[in-house]
Every structure is written in C-alpha cells, then in structure tokens.
Amino acid sequence: MRPDLANDVLRLTGEHLVLVASSMAAAILLGVPAGILLTRRAGLRKWLLGFANVAQTIPSLALFGFLIPIPLIGGIGPRTVIVSLALYALLPIVRNTFVGIAGVDAAVCESAVAMGMSDGQLLRQVQLPLAAQTIFAGIRIATVTTIGTATIGAAIGGGGLGVFIFRGIASVDSAQILAGAVPAAVLALLADGGFGWIERRLSPA
C-alpha cells in the first residue's frame, strides 16, 4: 500500500469514527429517555414510535436533501450527516428501551411498588438493570448499522470512509472502493464484537 493511501485510510477512518460516535451519542441521549417516556405515557407511544419508524424509512440521500436547507442543523458537511445518522439510529434505541422495560416481569414491578418504591426508584433499581441487556442490544444494532450508513455521508461533504467509495466509483477504481469498504466492514465487526461482549456482561444476575 502506498504511504499516502495508508495515511488517507487512517485519517478517513478517524473522521468516520467521529461521525458514528457523535451521531450515536445524540441518538442514545435522545432515544433512551424517549423510550423510558413511552413506558410512562401510553398516549405518546403511537406518536413517538410512529415518528421513529417514519424517520427510518426515508432514503438517506433524500433525508440529506431535506436537511441541507434547514438552518443550524443543516448545510453541507458533517453536521447534516450526524443529524441524519442520529435520526436513523433512534428507532432501534427507542424501541428496545421501551420493549426492554415493558418486558420486565409485571410481578417484579408490582412488588417494587408494593414495597413503597417511588417511580424513580422502580426505574433505576429495577427496570433499567433488568432491561439493560435489551437496551444495549438496540444500541449495538444501531451502531453497526450506522457505521455502514455513514459512508453515504461523503455525498454531501461529510467526510469519512465514504470518500474512498465515492472516489472509487467515479474513477472506476476498485482498489479505492475497497480502501473504504474494508475498514468500514472491520469497524462494524469490531463494534459488533465489542458491544456483544459488554452485552453479555450485562445479563441480569
């Protein structure tokens, strides 16, 4: 491998990781509380899950198109990419948080209430620990998907490993395409393995 190519791979992998990490951080910070909110407010369930579902069905290029003209979150560059990736990652996180908590044995929750736990204590001491594995599975799926999807970000100047892929397509150069695709695949595998390992550690008792 030429040294300048090796340098590019490192730099673009770094950019890629920043895209993925920022969008996942945003998706987790929004998605977990949203999922918790759904277990508390039945009325919101249809709306929020519906929104997350719809967000996921919009083709990513179209979503970029919608976001670019929006001030503050839009524009050309990584910011728009991060916002869109976060929107895509939202559904699995919200859904798994909701399903994980709703799936905690009703008798266990009932006894927690009967013992005089407040809603916050029920959530922190009982529901979140027992749902942690399911919530984490959602984060894992979202992360792995995001690593792949983030390659499209290069289409609007977001940087990352997609730069190689788009360049390779434009110049019909499969070496360039591989220079983007292989590191992205490796990142996805590493993320999957790493998160899977943590997930198994989280198994309640």
Next chain:
Amino acid sequence: MPLVEFRDVGYRIAGRDILAHVSFTLDAGDTLVLLGRSGSGKTTALKMTNGMVFPTSGQVLVEGRATTEWDPIRLKRRIGYVIQEVGLFPHFTVAENIGLVPKLEGWSRPDVERRVNELLEEIGLGSPEFRTRYPRQLSGGQRQRVGVARALAADPALLLFDEPFGALDPITRRELQQQFLALTRDSHKASLFVTHDVREALRLGTRVALLAGGRLETVATPQEFRRASTGQARAFLAGLED
C-alpha cells in the same frame, strides 16, 4: 382505633362490581383470613389496604386515616406485603431482596445486615450460602420464605399476605404455617391473610372472612366458622371432610 377498617367498600370497574359493601375491622394482635374462591376479590381487597387500588365507593382506613389521604409511598412502606406471585427481584441476592425496605428507609448498613441475618435465621435459611444466592437458585418454597422475610424486614405493624404458601407440598406448607404463626404471634401486629384453603384459614386466622362474588358472606372466629350455615361456607367446610 382499629389498624385497618373497611367501611362499606365497593370497587366497580367496567360496569362490574369486583367488591361491594365490604366492611370489617382489623385490630392489633389479629390475623384476619380472607377466604374465597378464585376471582372473589381477595387480591383486590389487599391492594386496597396499602393503596395500590382505591375504592370507588366507601373508604379504607389505615390507622384511622383514609388510604386516599395517606402519602402513597409512606403508606406502603408501613405495610409488609407478600404479593401473590412473590415477585422477588431477580437481579438482587437473597440478602438484598430481604434488606430492600430497610435500605429504602435509610437504615445504616450494619443495621440492615443484622436484620437480614436475623430474618434468614427465622425463616430457616440461616446458613451463609443462602445470603448471596439469587432467587433463581432457590426452590419455590425457599423463594416464598424469602418473600415473607422481605415483607417483615422493616418490622411493619401491618402485614398483607396473598396466598404465600400456594403450590407447596403439604409438609412444607405446614412448616411455613408454623413459622407464620411464630412470626406473627405479636400483640402489636395485625395480618390480612388471603387463601382459598379452608384448612389454612382455620389454622392461621383469629377470624375468618368469607368473600363470595365480592361480598363478605361471613366474618367469624374459626370456631364459629365451623358451624356457619351460609352457602359458600358450607361448601368450603365440606372440603374439610374429604
């Protein structure tokens, strides 16, 4: 003042009366057994006592105050409750399960520890290996004992038991009933004990209340109950003969 008083309590949902015109009192030193068939409203009556369900008519008074007037958390912390499904926390050890309410109440760590050990001893799980086990590593009967210990932990004056000894072999059941009598033989405590087993009702109760279709058919001492002539009481007593 009675510890618990049901005043003409009714609970109606979706046009159906789950409980209707239920009145009784429970004093310190008493064990009132709620006896009734499946669906007669026993669990609902227990949940009304600690404010998990509120009457749609009438009042439930605890220590003279309506459950609707109590701070919901304070009320529940003052009452020990063994729910029908036990509901131990699967991610807590036996010791953590038992120490839960004392810890919520802010007891110091050594006090919680001491109380947990004392209770483990009393329920016959005193050997140290049990402390650190998780509920799934216990037999059904052991889990039920831990559920009872958890309800007793903060030494509440009022105890609610929802069929705590269901689904046990007759010998273990008998053993646990003896333990129950030993643990509740305290003139300052009162218990509401739900069962559909007439033998258990007569053995444990200082009074037996028969619930049929959400109404109290009879409230009597075990001696009086044996001579009761109402329909369901006779049906239950017939079960004693086989």
